[in-house]
Amino acid sequence: PKRVLSGIQPTGSLHLGNYLGAIKKWVHLQDSGDEAFYSIADLHAITVPQDPRNLRTGILEMTASLLACGIDPEKCVLFQQSKVLYHTQLCWVLASFTTMAKLGQQAQLREKREILQELSTALYLYPVLQAADILLYKATHVPVGEDQISHLNLASFIARGFNKRFGDTFPIPHPFINEDSSRRLKSLRNPLSKMSKSDNDPRSRINLCDSPEEILLKCKKAVTDCSSAVEYDPEKRPGISNLLVIHSSLTGKTIDTICQEAAGMETGNYKITMATEIIEVLRPIRERFHELIKEPAYLEDVLETGASRASACARETWQEVSKRIGIDTSL
Ligand code: TYM
Numbered sequence: 001p002k003r004v005l006s007g008i009q010p011t012g013s014l015h016l017g018n019y020l021g022a023i024k025k026w027v028h029l030q031d032s033g034d035e036a037f038y039s040i041a042d043l044h045a046i047t048v049p050q051d052p053r054n055l056r057t058g059i060l061e062m063t064a065s066l067l068a069c070g071i072d073p074e075k076c077v078l079f080q081q082s083k084v085l086y087h088t089q090l091c092w093v094l095a096s097f098t099t100m101a102k103l104g105q106q107a108q109l110r111e112k113r114e115i116l117q118e119l120s121t122a123l124y125l126y127p128v129l130q131a132a133d134i135l136l137y138k139a140t141h142v143p144v145g146e147d148q149i150s151h152l153n154l155a156s157f158i159a160r161g162f163n164k165r166f167g168d169t170f171p172i173p174h175p176f177i178n179e180d181s182s183r184r185l186k187s188l189r190n191p192l193s194k195m196s197k198s199d200n201d202p203r204s205r206i207n208l209c210d211s212p213e214e215i216l217l218k219c220k221k222a223v224t225d226c227s228s229a230v231e232y233d234p235e236k237r238p239g240i241s242n243l244l245v246i247h248s249s250l251t252g253k254t255i256d257t258i259c260q261e262a263a264g265m266e267t268g269n270y271k272i273t274m275a276t277e278i279i280e281v282l283r284p285i286r287e288r289f290h291e292l293i294k295e296p297a298y299l300e301d302v303l304e305t306g307a308s309r310a311s312a313c314a315r316e317t318w319q320e321v322s323k324r325i326g327i328d329t330s331l
Pocket of ligand 1 (some may be wrong): 017018145147184
């Protein structure tokens with residue numbers, strides 16, 4: 001049977017890249033009856049500077065957004081990472097068997113080095129903590145967008161190394177990426193870089209809970225090129241192609257169909273048509289989010305229940321691991 005785990009950082013709002021790259025698959029896997037654990041990765045978030053006030057609201061907003069997208073705490077375990085103490089415990093153990101050389105190779109560190117003056121020690125450990133997230137639940141499938149592949153490869157590497165040294169303990173986790181919907185969504189302002197929560201320009205991404213006015217404005221301002229035909233050519237025309245991918249993934253229409261419907265239309269008008277359609281698709285999510293965010297006590301309760309269910313599973317793995325490495329502590 002499949003065992004599913006994934007995570008998302010609670011920094012900034014949930015955007016279309018997260019939704020199409022990962023969260024839709026989370027919902028699908030939860031609904032297909034697989035045992036699924038989904039974590040709000042607050043310990044990953046603090047590896048770079050965060051404002052404490054934003055972090056607390058971010059955690060509740062992320063919880064509300066995930067529920068609004070269809071994550072159902074009756075069908076999966078939704079929890080806040082830091083409430084389950086075993087994540088940092090296992091991270092330390094795994095870090096003890098992972099070389100600095102291996103961690104220094106991460107492409108993500110290079111990217112971060114361009115933005116930050118100094119990198120925290122925790123940033124080096126970032127993928128080890130992610131491996132601990134996955135291995136604690138003995139997950140076999142990890143639904144993520146393609147930007148997480150290198151982290152997943154490291155998690156498999158760590159799992160294999162541990163099994164070899166201490167005996168079979170962890171199943172090897174696999175990224176769960178389905179071709180189409182998980183193509184990396186690009187920034188609306190620069191179609192060569194990915195749509196990201198950490199981009200300083202809010203017009204670069206569409207958040208699931210943006211108002212219709214915001215969505216319309218962001219679509220209208222999306223950077224395309226000087227040719228006005230609506231056609232799909234990700235190599236030569238990344239801007240319009242990114243809009244087509246978004247439009248197609250959200251409505252379920254094929255890119256061909258959309259291009260036929262837009263025949264003779266200029267990109268300017270197409271952007272308005274596209275915005276109108278995606279505003280409607282996102283309407284139920286947006287409305288549900290606004291209801292849920294008024295119920296912080298309910299959201300806290302969901303996270304509390306999730307943490308105790310996650311802990312019960314994590315505790316078993318921890319006991320097994322601690323026995324195998326010879327410290328044998330039950331927590
Ligand atoms: P995070 O918070 O950056 O993103 C959450 C999920 O959204 C996907 N994603 C995208 N997919 C397609 N196009 C985009 N533009 C785009 N932007 C984001 C990401 O691939 C991800 O699946 N390190 C992780 C969080 C994490 C985790 C884990 C994931 C912590 N522990 C254990 C899996 C397993 C992260 O920063 O995701």
